[in-house]
Amino acid sequence: xxxxxxxxxxxxxxxxxxxxxxxxxxxxxxxxxxxxxxxxxxxxxxxxxxxxxxxxxxxxxxxxxxxxxxxxxxxxxxxxxxxxxxxxxxxxxxxxxxxxxxxxxxxxxxxxxxxxxxxxxxxxxxxxxxxxxxxxxxxxxxxxxxxxxxxxxxxxxxxxxxxxxxxxxxxxxxxxxxxxxxxxxxxxxxxxxxxxxxxxxxxxxxxxxxxxxxxxxxxxxxxxxxxxxxxxxxxxxxxxxxxxxxxxxxxxxxxxxxxxxxxxxxxxxxxxxxxxxxxxxxxxxxxxxxxxxxxxxxxxxxxxxxxxxxxxxxxxxxxxxxxxxxxxxxxxxxxxxxxxxxxxxxxxxxxxxxxxxxxxxxxxxxxxxxxxxxxxxxxxxxxxxxxxxxxxxxxxxxxxxxxxxxxxxxxxxxxxxxxxxxxxxxxxxxxxxxxxxxxxxxxxxxxxxxxxxxxxxxxxxxxxxxxxxxxxxxxxxxxxxxxxxxxxxxxxxxxxxxxxxxxxx
Numbered sequence: 001x002x003x004x005x006x007x008x009x010x011x012x013x014x015x016x017x018x019x020x021x022x023x024x025x026x027x028x029x030x031x032x033x034x035x036x037x038x039x040x041x042x043x044x045x046x047x048x049x050x051x052x053x054x055x056x057x058x059x060x061x062x063x064x065x066x067x068x069x070x071x072x073x074x075x076x077x078x079x080x081x082x083x084x085x086x087x088x089x090x091x092x093x094x095x096x097x098x099x100x101x102x103x104x105x106x107x108x109x110x111x112x113x114x115x116x117x118x119x120x121x122x123x124x125x126x127x128x129x130x131x132x133x134x135x136x137x138x139x140x141x142x143x144x145x146x147x148x149x150x151x152x153x154x155x156x157x158x159x160x161x162x163x164x165x166x167x168x169x170x171x172x173x174x175x176x177x178x179x180x181x182x183x184x185x186x187x188x189x190x191x192x193x194x195x196x197x198x199x200x201x202x203x204x205x206x207x208x209x210x211x212x213x214x215x216x217x218x219x220x221x222x223x224x225x226x227x228x229x230x231x232x233x234x235x236x237x238x239x240x241x242x243x244x245x246x247x248x249x250x251x252x253x254x255x256x257x258x259x260x261x262x263x264x265x266x267x268x269x270x271x272x273x274x275x276x277x278x279x280x281x282x283x284x285x286x287x288x289x290x291x292x293x294x295x296x297x298x299x300x301x302x303x304x305x306x307x308x309x310x311x312x313x314x315x316x317x318x319x320x321x322x323x324x325x326x327x328x329x330x331x332x333x334x335x336x337x338x339x340x341x342x343x344x345x346x347x348x349x350x351x352x353x354x355x356x357x358x359x360x361x362x363x364x365x366x367x368x369x370x371x372x373x374x375x376x377x378x379x380x381x382x383x384x385x386x387x388x389x390x391x392x393x394x395x396x397x398x399x400x401x402x403x404x405x406x407x408x409x410x411x412x413x414x415x416x417x418x419x420x421x422x423x424x425x426x427x428x429x430x431x432x433x434x435x436x437x438x439x440x441x442x443x444x445x446x447x448x449x450x451x452x453x454x455x456x457x458x459x460x461x462x463x464x465x466x467x468x469x470x471x472x473x474x475x476x477x478x479x480x481x482x483x484x485x486x487x488x489x490x491x492x493x494x495x496x497x498x499x500x501x502x503x504x505x
Contacts, residue, residue, distance in 0.1 A: 095122035095334050098136075098144040100161065102129045104153045109312045116327050121146070121334060135160050136169045146175040146334050151309045153184050163191035176303045177333045179311070182206045182241040182266075193305055196295045197246030200307070204267035205283050207242045207291060207307075211260040219266075223291065225256035229338065229441035230294065231328035237319040240308015242289035250296055252441050254304065254329065257289035294332065300443045302333045336378045338442045340386045343372040343415040345447055347433060350421050360452045362460075363426050369393055369433055370419035371406065373445075385416035393420065394434040401425045428455040 097117070101107065107114075107126065117124055125144075127134050129152060137143060147169070149157070159165075166188065170176060178189050182204055190200050208219045223236045229252075236255060242263050245251050257263075262282035294304045306329070309315075316323040331337035348356050350366035361367060371393075375386035387408070395402040402425075406418035424431075431453050437445040464470045 095120070095146060095336070096144050097121045097124050097146040097148060097334070098134075099124060099126045099148045099150065100129050100152075100157070101126060101150045102152055102154050105150055109314070110150075112313050112316045112323070113311045113326065116323070117148075117330060120327070120330055120336065129154060129157055129161070132158075134158075136165055136174070142169065142172055142174055144174070146177070148330075149176070149178040149180075149189065151179050151181045151184060152186055155186065157186050157188050161186075161188055163188045163195070166192045167195060170297060170301050170303060171299070173299055173301050175301055175333050175335065177306075177330065178304070179306045179309060180241070181309055182307075185241075189305075193243070193303075196303065197248035197251055198243050198293050198295065198305060199245070200243045200305070201241045201263050201283055202265070204265055205241055205263050206266050207238070207240065207257055207261055207263050207289060209258050209261035211258075217266065221258065221261065221291075223255050223258070225258070225287075226325065227252065227254050227441065230254055230332050231325050233321040233325040233328065235319075235321040236310065236325045237315070237322060238291050238308055238310055240291060240306070240310070242284065242291045242307055243293060243305070244284050244288050245290055245293060248295075249438075249440075250298075252294035252296060253290050254292035254294050254306075255290060256287055257291060259286045261286065261289065263289055292329070294329075294441075296441075296444070298444060300335065302335060304329050304333045331378060332441075335443065336376070339376040340437075340439075340442050340445060341374055341376075342435070342445060342447055343374050345371045345433075345435065345449060347449065347451065357449075358451070360454055361424055362454055363424055363428055363456060365424050366421055367424055368419060368421045369395075369406075370409070370417060371435060371447075372412070372415035372417045374415040383414045385411045385414065387416055388439070390439070391418050391435075391437055394432075394436065395422070396432050396434055397427070397429050400434075401427070401431075424453055428453050 099117075114124065135143060136147070147161075147166075149161075166176060170192075176192075178193075180186075180189060180200070182201070185200055185203065193200055206217075206219050207221065208217055209221050210218045220237060220239045223238050224234060226233050226236060231254070238255065242257055245253070262285040264282050291308060292304070292306045294302065296302050306326075310319075310322045311326045328337065346356050347367060347369045348354075348358065349361070350368050353368065371391070373386040373388070373391070374383045376382075377384045389405075389408075391406045393402075393404050393406055394400045395404075402422055404420045404422060406420050408416055409419045410417040429452075431451055433449040433451065435445060435447040464474065
């Protein structure tokens with residue numbers, strides 16, 4: 001640890017451009033199968049451990065069975081363990097991060113931010129925005145998994161960072177964090193954010209509040225309206241611009257402007273000598289402004305925009321809330337925070353809970369659906385149960401027949417179990433268990449499981465004597481048979497005997 005600190009201290013910040021700063025410890029978390037502790041971080045490890053036991057022992061509890069295993073079985077065992085590590089539940093992030101700066105950026109002012117980023121991310125590479133060899137893609141594949149755009153002082157970010165390139169990078173699962181300033185907001189960032197419903201304030205527009213705020217023009221605001229789902233910071237001291245948002249449900253406000261604030265063009269106010277000090281015409285007012293906004297795509301790619309430079313060493317030292325807020329934002333954008341995943345999904349007949357995930361069910365049967373949800377805890381570096389009360393399941397064919405809220409029925413070391421029991425409708429066909437969980441700020445879950453619902457077979461209907469209403473008709477039928485039998489007996493024997501007696505006389 002001391003060698004790392006000494007090496008970072010002796011390395012000039014300016015020489016870091018274009019080079020990997022260092023590999024952070026986060027790669028030990030996101031790729032756990034590289035080390036011997038791989039199966040301990042996965043809730044699925046116990047499944048593979050049991051599988052390993054069966055392969056090695058051949059259903060023999062003797063500990064020497066492994067030595068008697070054939071080479072082929074040993075190879076299969078090794079392959080299975082390797083695959084277990086590959087499919088182990090872990091945050092879906094490979095944090096190869098590109099930090100884009102220009103030559104005017106003094107990286108020494110952001111040393112504390114880089115220290116935090118190195119502990120959160122895997123590989124951090126600082127790249128000059130004018131570097132012509134830089135590209136987000138290599139042979140059609142992503143060269144980076146996350147891009148951090150520092151406050152630029154150039155008009156254009158170059159051909160590698162156009163709005164079209166950024167949108168393509170985002171659609172392929174890349175994550176983007178952009179920090180701008182009222183004076184410098186590249187058009188490519190503005191156009192890219194506009195695609196998501198984020199309308200940034202025009203150039204030279206700043207957020208101000210004349211009620212108890214500080215700064216030359218009351219432009220240093222203390223914001224306590226932090227999204228608690230994303231960050232645990234209580235107060236953020238902010239100076240910068242703001243944006244207004246569309247009604248896109250995938251937007252996640254990170255900071256909200258006070259109700260007494262507004263955004264105005266301070267450059268126009270400085271140039272207008274007659275109306276100097278009037279603060280001009282507001283561009284947006286009140287809590288309609290958002291100094292920081294996040295967006296999560298349906299592919300769980302994340303984008304965050306912060307309209308002011310709040311991550312310098314000076315800001316970090318004077319305002320600890322700023323540091324905590326930026327750490328949480330970096331964690332969220334890199335998909336190391338608010339990551340939820342289903343450990344398993346099961347459905348079965350309520351009468352036979354041991355028979356899972358049958359392909360065919362019958363109408364009017366009672367069925368149980370259950371799902372185990374787990375959440376990544378970046379502090380514990382392990383999966384923990386995800387607790388919620390709004391998990392729902394839809395049972396659909398063309399339209400939903402049921403939309404049911406799942407109840408928590410148990411917990412394990414890694415997950416919380418949610419389930420519900422309902423009666424299958426009297427309609428045969430191919431139905432879908434649709435788990436569509438889109439909680440703002442968390443990764444989206446969309447899992448669909450299909451099952452065939454058949455009608456009742458002819459030999460499965462209740463027999464007539466089992467139906468009480470049919471007893472009247474059954475009794476009538478039996479009485480008719482008995483009456484006919486008596487009639488035949490009387491007709492054949494009673495009348496014939498009388499005729500023979502008369503004939504003898």
